[in-house]
Amino acid sequence: MAHRWTNTLTHADVTPRAAFLNRRQVMAGLAGVGLAGLAQRSEAQEALEPNTWEDITSYNNYYEFGTRKDDPAKYAHTLVTEPWSIKIDGLVDKPGEYDFNDVMSEMTVEERIYRFRCVEAWSMVVPWNGFELADLLNLAGVQEGAKYVAFETAYRPDEMPGVQYPVLDWPYREGLRLDEAMHPLTIMATGIYGKPIPKQNGAPLRLVVPWKYGFKSIKSIVRITLSDVEPPISWNMANPREYGFYSNVNPNVDHPRWSQASERQLGSGLFAKRVPTLMFNGYEQEVAGLYEGMDLSKNF
Numbered sequence: 164m165a166h167r168w169t170n171t172l173t174h175a176d177v178t179p180r181a182a183f184l185n186r187r188q189v190m191a192g193l194a195g196v197g198l199a200g201l202a203q204r205s206e207a208q209e210a211l212e213p214n215t216w217e218d219i220t221s222y223n224n225y226y227e228f229g230t231r232k233d234d235p236a237k238y239a240h241t242l243v244t245e246p247w248s249i250k251i252d253g254l255v256d257k258p259g260e261y262d263f264n265d266v267m268s269e270m271t272v273e274e275r276i277y278r279f280r281c282v283e284a285w286s287m288v289v290p291w292n293g294f295e296l297a298d299l300l301n302l303a304g305v306q307e308g309a310k311y312v313a314f315e316t317a318y319r320p321d322e323m324p325g326v327q328y329p330v331l332d333w334p335y336r337e338g339l340r341l342d343e344a345m346h347p348l349t350i351m352a353t354g355i356y357g358k359p360i361p362k363q364n365g366a367p368l369r370l371v372v373p374w375k376y377g378f379k380s381i382k383s384i385v386r387i388t389l390s391d392v393e394p395p396i397s398w399n400m401a402n403p404r405e406y407g408f409y410s411n412v413n414p415n416v417d418h419p420r421w422s423q424a425s426e427r428q429l430g431s432g433l434f435a436k437r438v439p440t441l442m443f444n445g446y447e448q449e450v451a452g453l454y455e456g457m458d459l460s461k462n463f
């Protein structure tokens with residue numbers, strides 16, 4: 164819903180002026196913050212265009228289907244995504260198995276055009292469709308005392324050829340602090356370009372946290388657990404020196420093996436353009452407050 168979050172990249176950046184004006188009118192009608200948000204968009208945001216469907220769905224990381232960038236597009240078709248349910252448990256009022264279609268009937272799906280920055284220093288701009296994670300957590304009823312949210316991807320050796328290799332300690336696990344999970348920028352993506360999200364991108368629903376490195380955006384989620392302790396996460400378990408729990412995009416804190424100061428913008432031609440990486444991936448204004456007083460080089 165527009166009153167909660169409007170300060171995003173929009174198709175206004177790429178569509179004809181008539182559509183742009185139309186959108187502005189809609190936003191103005193909805194809430195004052197709409198226009199304020201629009202006015203605050205930086206020049207860098209104005210200049211961005213979403214990547215193509217082909218870019219977004221053919222260059223993937225989804226290690227359950229292999230570690231090459233083209234493996235997920237080749238092999239993820241074997242993942243059975245219907246029916247699908249998500250177990251929500253831990254510190255919630257209504258624990259249980261939530262059917263994906265039932266959840267969708269309760270959620271407001273909207274478009275969010277976000278920058279997406281992988282820890283490997285490549286980036287895209289993706290027009291996601293999805294709903295705010297906060298709405299799903301509120302549906303389950305977050306109990307007092309919950310401080311973290313843990314997520315798990317499906318683990319299905321029969322459908323996922325990559326899990327026979329011990330690249331990670333399967334199932335793929337991720338986690339957020341509760342305030343990060345409840346932030347209006349944090350979404351569960353269920354689509355791209357208005358179409359259901361392809362399997363290689365994490366069908367039927369995956370997390371998107373635009374100010375964090377892409378590995379936080381866990382795919383094909385089957386379990387969400389609210390707890391009072393920081394949950395273990397796959398990449399940190401695999402290599403705690405290189406991957407921290409927070410993993411906020413930060414050009415000033417390098418990966419031990421490469422610089423994070425710049426990134427390759429995929430889709431910008433054969434020779435992908437290298438551009439400076441932005442603090443919190445360009446969402447500093449919205450999320451810096453979550454980390455006030457924290458040493459971001461220690462809590463990387």
Ligand code: MTE
Pocket residue numbers: 219222223224225226227280281282316335363364365376377378379380381382383
């Ligand atoms: N989720 C699962 N279950 N398995 C994975 O290997 N890779 C992560 C993240 N989510 C991954 C995952 C990484 S490293 C990135 S950069 C993004 O997914 C890639 O998302 P994309 O393929 O949609 O661009």
